[in-house]
Amino acid sequence: MDAMLIYKLILCVLVFVVSLAMAAYMTWGERKLAAILQDRVGPDRAGPLGLLQPVADGVKMFMKEEMLPGKSNRFLFILGPCLFMVTACMTGAVIPWGSGITINGVLYPMQITDINIGLLYLLGVVSIGVYGIMIGGWASNNKYSLLGALRASSQMISYEVAMGLSLIALVMMTGTLSLGEISRQQDAGLANVVYQPLGFLIFIICAFAETNRAPFDLPECESELVGGYHTEYSSMKLGLFLFAEYINMFISSAVMASLYWGGYNFPFQHELGLEGNTLAILQTVALFAKIVIFIFIFMWVRWTLPRFRYDQLMHLGWRVLLPLSLANIFITGIVMYLMGKLN
Amino acid sequence: MLSEYAFWFLSFVAVFSAAGMIFSKNPVYSVLSLIITFFAVAGHYFLLGAQFLAAVHIIVYAGAIMVLFLYVIMMLNLNKLEEEKRSLWSKSLSVAAGGILMLVLLAAVQRTDELNSIAAGEFNAAMGQTKNLGNVLYREFLLPFELASVLFLGAMVGAVYLSKKELA
Numbered sequence: 001m002d003a004m005l006i007y008k009l010i011l012c013v014l015v016f017v018v019s020l021a022m023a024a025y026m027t028w029g030e031r032k033l034a035a036i037l038q039d040r041v042g043p044d045r046a047g048p049l050g051l052l053q054p055v056a057d058g059v060k061m062f063m064k065e066e067m068l069p070g071k072s073n074r075f076l077f078i079l080g081p082c083l084f085m086v087t088a089c090m091t092g093a094v095i096p097w098g099s100g101i102t103i104n105g106v107l108y109p110m111q112i113t114d115i116n117i118g119l120l121y122l123l124g125v126v127s128i129g130v131y132g133i134m135i136g137g138w139a140s141n142n143k144y145s146l147l148g149a150l151r152a153s154s155q156m157i158s159y160e161v162a163m164g165l166s167l168i169a170l171v172m173m174t175g176t177l178s179l180g181e182i183s184r185q186q187d188a189g190l191a192n193v194v195y196q197p198l199g200f201l202i203f204i205i206c207a208f209a210e211t212n213r214a215p216f217d218l219p220e221c222e223s224e225l226v227g228g229y230h231t232e233y234s235s236m237k238l239g240l241f242l243f244a245e246y247i248n249m250f251i252s253s254a255v256m257a258s259l260y261w262g263g264y265n266f267p268f269q270h271e272l273g274l275e276g277n278t279l280a281i282l283q284t285v286a287l288f289a290k291i292v293i294f295i296f297i298f299m300w301v302r303w304t305l306p307r308f309r310y311d312q313l314m315h316l317g318w319r320v321l322l323p324l325s326l327a328n329i330f331i332t333g334i335v336m337y338l339m340g341k342l343n
Numbered sequence: 344m345l346s347e348y349a350f351w352f353l354s355f356v357a358v359f360s361a362a363g364m365i366f367s368k369n370p371v372y373s374v375l376s377l378i379i380t381f382f383a384v385a386g387h388y389f390l391l392g393a394q395f396l397a398a399v400h401i402i403v404y405a406g407a408i409m410v411l412f413l414y415v416i417m418m419l420n421l422n423k424l425e426e427e428k429r430s431l432w433s434k435s436l437s438v439a440a441g442g443i444l445m446l447v448l449l450a451a452v453q454r455t456d457e458l459n460s461i462a463a464g465e466f467n468a469a470m471g472q473t474k475n476l477g478n479v480l481y482r483e484f485l486l487p488f489e490l491a492s493v494l495f496l497g498a499m500v501g502a503v504y505l506s507k508k509e510l511a
């Protein structure tokens with residue numbers, strides 16, 4: 001039991017470090033991809049192919065002068081980015097990063113905790129995430145920051161509804177709220193996206209809105225709000241806001257891969273004739289390949305689509321995605337009834 | 344033993360943050376204290392094995408309702424709380440109303456032993472799990488559950504109607 005506890009602690013640290021490393025190199029990837037799409041070179045000064053750019057950025061963030069706006073609430077101003085970062089790192093706890101490694105006959109699952117309310121935990125942490133932006137934006141004592149914070153909160157609440165409802169159809173089908181169980185079910189059958197294409201489409205749109213990514217990046221819309229909720233932030237506090245956005249992107253890519261695209265499973269994995277641990281490592285590699293594809297889609301969309309107008313954003317959330325997700329639940333229910341899957 | 348420590352810790356946090364919510368002058372601090380209280384209460388649910396209730400408590404109260412509270416406070420910019428001038432008459436009335444509510448609550452707390460509480464041996468810790476809860480809600484208590492949701496729908500329609508001024 002103690003070995004398991006130590007293993008879990010190591011896994012916690014590992015997930016944390018990997019999230020940070022992924023986020024750091026996503027900033028590099030984003031700049032390179034933007035450069036390619038805009039026919040530029042992108043960062044190429046720090047290291048080969050500009051690969052040391054994230055390190056240079058990090059050093060720059062820490063070395064910059066720290067500014068606190070006058071008449072702002074000092075405690076809340078610092079609490080905002082901290083809270084945003086903490087909630088971004090919390091979601092990694094329930095994601096199954098692999099099937100598990102067997103050492104001396106003991107199975108060490110590649111998941112920090114497989115609680116049977118994993119999906120609800122996920123939704124809960126996502127819904128808490130907005131406080132970081134709101135508190136930071138309000139405490140800045142700046143009207144642009146405040147507008148950004150208000151936009152962020154209304155946008156995230158609106159899209160959480162459709163996101164939760166699109167997950168309900170998935171839960172109806174799988175019959176469980178545990179992410180580990182959902183991944184195991186997809187080992188036996190097909191990936192869930194085959195049965196829930198509409199649910200996945202709604203989920204990915206909501207994921208874009210929840211992570212404040214283009215085309216839904218209205219909380220930090222620079223043409224209207226200077227920098228949105230982080231206008232007044234400088235130095236590493238700004239860094240935390242920007243960094244947490246990349247961690248959110250990484251985690252939501254992992255969630256989409258686990259829920260809809262088979263998780264750590266890959267096609268024909270049992271026909272390769274590989275034994276336990278090699279297969280487990282390959283499965284983790286497969287999961288990360290899926291995550292990288294989703295991250296690429298996030299960035300691709302950002303540099304391709306123009307930003308929504310605010311009323312269009314609300315229209316899409318409430319009048320298109322919400323009815324669609326309800327219809328999806330209804331159709332899922334009818335099909336399950338006709339197939340005799342309901343008892 | 345560990346859960347007992349957790350119980351005392353959570354109770355301590357819940358009571359102190361609830362007091363902080365009432366006594367803090369800044370409304371934003373009040374909201375934040377209330378959120379901490381919700382988290383502590385959710386921790387209590389978790390200790391009792393009601394995982395679903397704990398998660399939903401966080402999602403609904405901390406994640407949605409308090410965001411709206413914070414939203415309204417920020418919109419109205421209640422940064423400096425203006426001391427409302429109230430007459431002695433209204434103050435004494437509110438004290439009386441609060442006192443009556445406290446009497447009712449105290450009476451209820453005092454008589455909890457008389458209620459047919461479940462013996463420790465019969466307590467089913469697995470009851471709070473999502474599956475069991477769903478079975479009970481949708482099989483045994485389907486009608487009250489649906490009636491409650493109709494009530495919510497009515498409240499929502501009312502809110503939409505009130506906010507549409509041109510219709511009224």
